[in-house]
Amino acid sequence: MSLSSYKEIIFAMLRTGILGYGGGPSVIPLIQHEAVVKYKWIKEEEFGEILALANALPGPIATKMAAYLGYHKKGTIGAIIAVLAHILPTNIAIIALLGTLYSLKDSLIVAGMVAAVRPVVAVMLGLMAYEFFAKAWKGLGKLLGLGFGLLAFLLLSVVELHPAIVIILFLAYGTSHFAVANKMERRRQQKEHEHERGLPL
Structure with missing residues (x-):
């Protein structure tokens, strides 16, 4: 049993869970980078197929993608580890910081931070859409x-x-x-x- 594979799953899903600001759509490019570019678990074409199937199934898309990638690498245990690594850090942080976040919800500084992140998310989604369209253009x-x-x-x-x-x-x-x-x-x-x-x- 290779512990390095479990470490890769944990670190990859931790990064996607912590840095994925804005919900499922913003996490998809991060998951794509980890699974396709960084660790090369799957190819770009397979990622597109998984994304399509995950969109068609009920539930949050990010956790479905995490579960698939974990299962792809290490079976059922890998799927459980991937989902937990993806959702636990942010859940714990939100619970711990809920009072602080509520008190800062009207802060101009927080509003500025949110406004600054949105273009980054938009560009990430745009790049991923362009890559998918280029592959569709080539294939179809x-x-x-x-x-x-x-x-x-x-x-x-x-x-x-x-x-x-x-x-x-x-x-x-x-x-x-x-x-x-x-x-x-x-x-x-x-x-x-x-x-x-x-x-x-």
Whole structure:
């Protein structure tokens, strides 16, 4: 049993839990950095798939991501450790500092700190969105990438569908699309193989 893997999980989730100001969306780029860039537990494509599934499931997205990564590394125990490392420090800090925070809620200094952090969170989310869009552009092509982006925007902003419904719809399409594509590819390979067998030696 490798203790270093548990240490990596604990330190990674501690950082995401403590530095993830603003809730789930702001934590996602931090989790991405820890899991994909720093420790290389998973690839970027897999992170995108996990993020989509986590969005479709009920509950806070950050804890779902932490649980998956912990389970991915060390099974059930890893999932428990990851979730606890992610949520306990901030919970303990909030409970300990609740009175102080309440007394400072109208402070101009605190308001300034909050205002200063918001652009950083916005840029982090923007960078992650750009990376995902670039991969979609490469994987789907220009027309499909732009089309799906526009469709998602319309469904979320104009039709105002719940994000989970939009994600499920796109997952359903992706499943059927790649199933058909794989089936066609297998048929093509089979025809090529039969053609090669039919050629004279």
